[in-house]
Amino acid sequence: MRMKRMMAYLTAPALFMILIPFFGFAEAECVDCHGYATPGIVSDWRISRHGEIGLGCGTCHGQGHSSADDLEAARIPTPETCAACHENRVKQYKEGKHGLAWAAMKAMPTMHWQPSVLTEGMKGCGGCHKIGVKTEDDIKLIKKNSPGFGTASCDSCHTRHIFSAREARQPQACQTCHMGFDHPQWEMYSTSKHGVRYLLKQNGILPDSVSAPTCQTCHMQDGNHEVLTAWGFLAVRLPMPEDKQWAEDQSTILQALNILDADRNTTSRLLVAQGAQIARMTQEDWQKERDKMVATCNRCHSSNFVKAELEKGDRMIKEADHLMAEAIRVVAGLYEDGVLSKPESYEFSFPDLLAFHDAPTPIEQKLFIMFQQHRMRAFQGAFHSNPDYTLWYGWSELRRDLTEIKYLGENLRRLHISGTGSVGGR
Numbered sequence: 001m002r003m004k005r006m007m008a009y010l011t012a013p014a015l016f017m018i019l020i021p022f023f024g025f026a027e028a029e030c031v032d033c034h035g036y037a038t039p040g041i042v043s044d045w046r047i048s049r050h051g052e053i054g055l056g057c058g059t060c061h062g063q064g065h066s067s068a069d070d071l072e073a074a075r076i077p078t079p080e081t082c083a084a085c086h087e088n089r090v091k092q093y094k095e096g097k098h099g100l101a102w103a104a105m106k107a108m109p110t111m112h113w114q115p116s117v118l119t120e121g122m123k124g125c126g127g128c129h130k131i132g133v134k135t136e137d138d139i140k141l142i143k144k145n146s147p148g149f150g151t152a153s154c155d156s157c158h159t160r161h162i163f164s165a166r167e168a169r170q171p172q173a174c175q176t177c178h179m180g181f182d183h184p185q186w187e188m189y190s191t192s193k194h195g196v197r198y199l200l201k202q203n204g205i206l207p208d209s210v211s212a213p214t215c216q217t218c219h220m221q222d223g224n225h226e227v228l229t230a231w232g233f234l235a236v237r238l239p240m241p242e243d244k245q246w247a248e249d250q251s252t253i254l255q256a257l258n259i260l261d262a263d264r265n266t267t268s269r270l271l272v273a274q275g276a277q278i279a280r281m282t283q284e285d286w287q288k289e290r291d292k293m294v295a296t297c298n299r300c301h302s303s304n305f306v307k308a309e310l311e312k313g314d315r316m317i318k319e320a321d322h323l324m325a326e327a328i329r330v331v332a333g334l335y336e337d338g339v340l341s342k343p344e345s346y347e348f349s350f351p352d353l354l355a356f357h358d359a360p361t362p363i364e365q366k367l368f369i370m371f372q373q374h375r376m377r378a379f380q381g382a383f384h385s386n387p388d389y390t391l392w393y394g395w396s397e398l399r400r401d402l403t404e405i406k407y408l409g410e411n412l413r414r415l416h417i418s419g420t421g422s423v424g425g426r
Helices: 002-009 012-023 027-037 039-047 049-053 057-061 079-083 087-095 101-107 125-129 136-145 185-190 193-202 215-219 244-256 269-275 283-297 303-336 362-383 387-417
Strands: none
Touching (some): 027 039, 039 049, 101 125, 185 362, 215 283, 244 303, 303 387, 362 387
């Protein structure tokens, strides 16, 4: 306690003088060289909290690098580097979906299809999924394809070298990864009333006291880095919903995800889905995340309103699932009747919705776009209170997809009956 009081009264320069001999770093040498070589890095470090308290380069990068001839000796940080000071936050992060992002990317059946520059090279999926924890083998590949950069993870939100907590609290910190094809949450949020109010607050048009949630308000309650949602990325769950039709539709989707087999028994991919936190596969896990969201929404809204709005999101999943399941059954029927040749990599008689890059025909590609893009947008738009995304980019596109899949399926059957033979396959 006495030490804490003393530290509280110290100015940043005084603290710097105490910490330098404690850490044993000659930061002046780093700053002297990098002031010319990478002045932006030095400038950011100087105005950072790390710079304020004299936490120098060697703390994160080690002391092995001292000249232009030994650059490889500079240690590139990992989450464990940050855990030395931020143990609780790193622990939370590892238990959430951000910590599992790299593993989730690697678990996709068709990652082998991607050029390495897009994965370990960080110019595609890897550029966002780098936020996840990597194994030693992963880091070796990153060193090969991206000269070692991309291992830090925490710098996805707390960008180098300012590592600002204030920056990471802004919704724009999420924008780089959560926008576009099947992750358009930024567009949904920023054009919802929640996002509009916060952007007006940022611009000074609305006062600071105005209630206006950010992404972090809902998904990182009170700074908790364990980022999870009730329905997860895939919006499927076990046990099945009580509604019989919805349960039937979810079963079809789970079969097309290869989480259930032809007899509707769980497969080994269930463990992958649970391990990567892309779905809640127990009622307890689902309810835990729903209760957290209810508590957050209750800060601004009444309990009745919150319950009704979240149930509307659930209903949107139900409606989307009915269209999705019908489309899956069309393609599965084509496999069963020999109209389409099922790819050898597909274990069961259903299309594999996680193997979308391997789809050999337009009808199968359309099915995967329907799942990965339009179904996602329909239910995510509803939960983000965005009418436009829910309807026009989600529900309407789902209807169009189903119409096209039925039409293509009928044409393929006519070709098959006429003697053209099966199409597709490998």
